Amino acid sequence: MPVNDSSAPNLEPRDARTAALDDRWRETHLGRLLGHAMRRFDARVLSLMANNDQVPLALSNLAARDQISAAHIHITRHLSLQGSRLTELAQAAGMSKQAMGNLVNQCEAWGLVKRESDSRDARARQVVFTPAGLAWLAAFQMAVAQAEEEFKASVGNEVATVVALGLEAYCM
Numbered sequence: 001m002p003v004n005d006s007s008a009p010n011l012e013p014r015d016a017r018t019a020a021l022d023d024r025w026r027e028t029h030l031g032r033l034l035g036h037a038m039r040r041f042d043a044r045v046l047s048l049m050a051n052n053d054q055v056p057l058a059l060s061n062l063a064a065r066d067q068i069s070a071a072h073i074h075i076t077r078h079l080s081l082q083g084s085r086l087t088e089l090a091q092a093a094g095m096s097k098q099a100m101g102n103l104v105n106q107c108e109a110w111g112l113v114k115r116e117s118d119s120r121d122a123r124a125r126q127v128v129f130t131p132a133g134l135a136w137l138a139a140f141q142m143a144v145a146q147a148e149e150e151f152k153a154s155v156g157n158e159v160a161t162v163v164a165l166g167l168e169a170y171c172m
Helices: 013-021 030-050 057-064 070-078 086-093 097-109 131-155 157-171
Strands: 113-118 121-129
Touching: 030 057, 030 070, 030 131, 057 131, 070 086, 070 097, 070 131, 086 097, 086 121, 097 113, 121 131, 131 157
Parallel strands: none
Antiparallel strands: 113 121
């Protein structure tokens, strides 16, 4: 049964065959461009962090050797300053609890985070930043600010503002 969507293009059968033969749209649709932009932004942030002398040396070396990936950034983005349960982190990052558990294990081995008892529930554990993790977070904040400034310089302030407002509206 066809879906009645007024925003969908009305393609006649012949037009649909022609459109199927021209598949350039697959490389340039908005979702793909957003994905490329996010990967580029995250890579730039990690590059800036690898060269930041305020990042603990061991973590800077990991970032410089591409051992810390965009997946590890999920912890940096989503871990509350008061700590978070693993399930909360996984949900916020859109990951499975098992995948987030693996990331937390790595970050714990690197000294970014630690697990401790949850004051709200003695049976639960909470993931919290270590002092090195808080230094990492501060460097992350500076790297994000610099990457945003570079984006603005690349596309212009007006375009950057429109992009930011459009993405904010789209995500709400």
